[in-house]
Amino acid sequence: MENTLPPYSDGVNLTLEELLDYKQQCIKWLPPAKSLWSQMLGQHQSRQLGRGMDFSEVRQYQAGDDIRSIDWRVTARTGKPHTKLFSEEREKPIVLYLDLSQSMLFGSTLMLKSVQMAHMASLLAWLSVAQQDRIGAVIDTGNQLIELKPTSRNKGALALLQSLVNLHKQQLSSQSELSYDVNHALQALARVCPKGSDIILLSDFSRFSSAHESKLSRLSQHNRVRMIQISDPLEQGHTAFRGTEQVTNHQQTRWLDFSSNKTRLGIEQAFKQQQTQLQNMALRMGVSFSSLSSGAALTQQLHGFSL
Structure with missing residues (x-):
């Protein structure tokens, strides 16, 4: 099936309309009929998001x-x-870590990784509202942190979505370099999250390393933590482009020949190595790890999992 953009989305610019559309979508993953996490993790369970x-x-x-x-x-x-x-339990806090740093503003096919991340954040926000949980977030642009304390009902979701739209627009026109480490964001999460929160990290995790494991592990001691990696098909070596192009990871810049099988295989192997390291880190901490691609609409990917 050909991949098509979700309603109101152009894949690059983020609008409130495209995020509000997930308010209707979220009913498909409300328990007891279905569970978003069983869809993403391939598990036959229907535990409610944030409920205990x-x-x-x-x-x-x-x-x-x-x-x-x-x-x-x-x-x-x-x-x-x-x-x-x-x-x-009622009104359990759900706190999202949303990565809006420069590496997320990339997309080779359907949409930017940052747009896919915002779509998933919107779905999670409306699920939280539907289940009477409080939704909050730490939005990380790489040079500033926006902390949104968990708030109940539509007010929390709308504040989160409006912040995402405004910051995404700001990031698209910004060329500012990273000014601090991920540890700052993890410290902000610890401040924002009451004990017993559900913490969901949405990122490509390109800035994460084993150096951040101790702070993540501390967060997981008193909260349920989930990691969702957002990646692009090109980062996995999947592209129909066969020319030579200059690419950067915001640390190094080089020319790559995409007509070479060796080049595409090298990109794929580097991605798999990074993903394996992330999965092993999640396993050591006892947190769930799942992934989404920016090369297909969110609902298509979630529907692709069987209950």
Whole structure:
């Protein structure tokens, strides 16, 4: 099937209209029928985004209570069996790390990586609103950080989307170089996130390395962390272009001959090596890792996974 742009999108410029469209889209991934994460990770589960069980009280054991919920400390102290009661959590904080640095402003086919990232952020924001969770974000342009504290209902989602649109436009016309390390953004996440948050990192992770693992690991100790890598087909060596072109990773600039199989294979191998390193880091920290391409519409990629 030929890849087509989502409604209201030109693949380069970000508009509020294209992000608002995901408010209607999010119903497709609301539990119990489906789960966005089971779609992305290929798991047969339907756990709600950001939902868990919160401790409520302890009372004396009654016939039919789940023995796994017995509070053994209270039981030992009183000499009578007691059981823990739990209630479903409400308004859990969902905090997004959104990478809008220069490496994300790249796209060889359908759209920029930054646009795909914004589409996923919008879907997550509207899912959070639908499930009565609070949505916040740390938006990282590489030279400034915008912190949005988790806010409930439409107000939080709309503030996030408007910030993305404004900052994306600013970044497209900016040539400023990176002025600080990712550690600054991870420190901002720690400030913005209350304990027990869902933290979702949306990035190409080109600025991440093993040096950032300790701070990520600390975040994952008290929060559920997910990593979503946004990549472009060209970064994986997939392109129909066969000419010679000057390319840069914002650290080095060189000419590449895309008509050479060796060149395309080298690009593919470098990407796979970086992705393997990221996956291993996620595995060590016990966080989930998934990926999206800027070469196809978001809904096409999510629908491509079977439940």
